[in-house]
Amino acid sequence: MKKKIIIGCFIFAAALLFAFFNINNKTGIPDRTGSWAHINQSVERSGDWKKIVEDSPFQLGEKSVRGSWNTPDGNGKEDYYEIxxxxxxxxxxxxxxxxxxxxxxxxxxxxxxEDANDFACFSTTHYAYENLIMKRPNTLGMFRSTSTFLDENHPVDLIIVTEPSDEEIAMAEQNNVELTIAPVCYEAFVFITHKDNTVESLTVEQIQKIYTGEITNWKEVGGQEKKIKAFQREKNSGSQTAMENMVMKGIPMLPPAMVKVAEGMGMLVDAVGEYENSQSSIGYTYKYYIDTLYKNENIKVLKIDGIAPEPDNLRNKKYPFTTNYYGVIRKEDEQKTGGRFLEWMLSPVGQKCIDQAGYIPIN
Known part of the structure; x- marks a missing residue:
């Protein structure tokens, strides 16, 4: 017990030190931790943004002084808070x-x-599943504008994620946690290549053969005679799980030792877009990500079986790799905060908010 208290104090002290050196960053750009390390675009409301929610039952609780620290100029002290x-x-x-x-x-x-972006600080897919299943807190969010930390002991109630991997499903089973998983919007899982690549479309079978090593040259799929440089993501990342489950469907991929593995979606996008890889590289990601969160002018999206990942092709599921983002809660919490909020996300008002954020609503 004493050891846990010491460790907990150490973690909170580290958080305070981190906040102290970043609290005066007033740029409106969140600190590059968690998911924000994989975003190179600003996230802000559009010019035609509208207030949709009125009289919300979902509100933050009590705010209290947690302590004080020296001001940056060293001439006094200022309080910091917890909410x-x-x-x-x-x-x-x-x-x-x-x-x-x-x-x-x-x-x-x-x-x-600024505050919304500080608040929406995620730990990325696999860690989010871990936090939900193990009932751990997400300790990344805070409000720098008011030196306010979020309750560090409150376990995650809800995660918004891509589909779970086999390992994450097994983790839930091992911990006797049943998950409620509900699709909240449509998305396209896409394949990207360098913009100068002459290939515009691939079939599902061609992609499978590229990632098993049966197809090794772009000439074999109608392109120029250049060796294919195929990038993968790390195990349990959201895009790697989608690749294994939706695209390969049990067909073994080349092992990591024989391909290029990118640790993070942004790293993969940049690797495919590198000029020195002109026309040679291929990788995969989510369309919303490269349209909104991480842009690179040197990449393009390939059609699949001649079908582009356009909104209508996702709604009618003509695009072969149509997928979803999901709201996930512990089933035991369906009548608690997480369950009530997930129910709201699927309501007409919740779906309007999802649409306004640039996603393709499920309803």
């Missing part, structure tokens, strides 16, 4: 879901873009 989650859920998730969570915070809590 409880109240009736609002503690949310974690995938990088691609950050703008959705920020929009929810604007709508329900009336936050500025």
């Amino acid at each position: 409880k989650f109240g009736t609002y859920p503690s949310i974690d998730g995938s990088t691609v879901a950050v703008p959705m969570a920020a929009e929810f915070a604007r709508q329900h809590l009336g936050l500025s873009d």
Whole structure:
């Protein structure tokens, strides 16, 4: 017990030190931790943004002084605070879901873009599943504008994520946790290559053969005679799980030792877009991510079986790799904060908010 208390104090002290050196960053750009390390675009409300939610039952709780620290100029002290989650859920998730969570915070809590972005700080897909299953807190969010930390002891209530991997499903089973998983919007899982590549479309079978090593040259799929440089993501990342489950469907991929593995979606996008890889590289990601969160002018999206990942092709599921983002809670919490908020996300008002954040609503 004493050891746990010491460790907990150490973690909080580290958080304070981190905040002390970043609290005066007034740029409106969140600190590059968690999901924000994989975002190179600003996340802010659009010019035609509308207030959709009125009289929200989801609100943060009591705010109290947690302590004080020296001011940056060293001439005094200022308080820092902690705020409880109240009736609002503690949310974690995938990088691609950050703008959705920020929009929810604007709508329900009336936050500025700066505060909403600080609040919507996610630990990325696999860690979000771990936090939900193990009932751990997401300790990344805070409000720098008011030196306010979120309750560090409140476990994650809800995650907004891509589909779970086999390992994450097994983790839930091993911990006797049943998950409620509900699709909240449509998305396209896409394949990208360098913009100068002459290939515009691949078939599902061609992609499978590229990633098993049967196809090794772009000439074999109608392109120029150049060796294919195929990039993968790390195990248990959201895009790697989608690749294994939706695209390969049990077909073994080349092992990591024989391909290029990118640790992070942004790293993969940049690797495919590198000029020195002109026309040679291929990788995969989510369309919302490269359209909104991480842009690179040197990449393009390939059609699959001649079908582009356009909104209508996702709604009618003509695009072969149509997928979803999901709201996930512990089933035992269906009548608690997480369950009530997930129910709201699927309501007409919740779906309007998801649409306003730039996603394709499920309803």
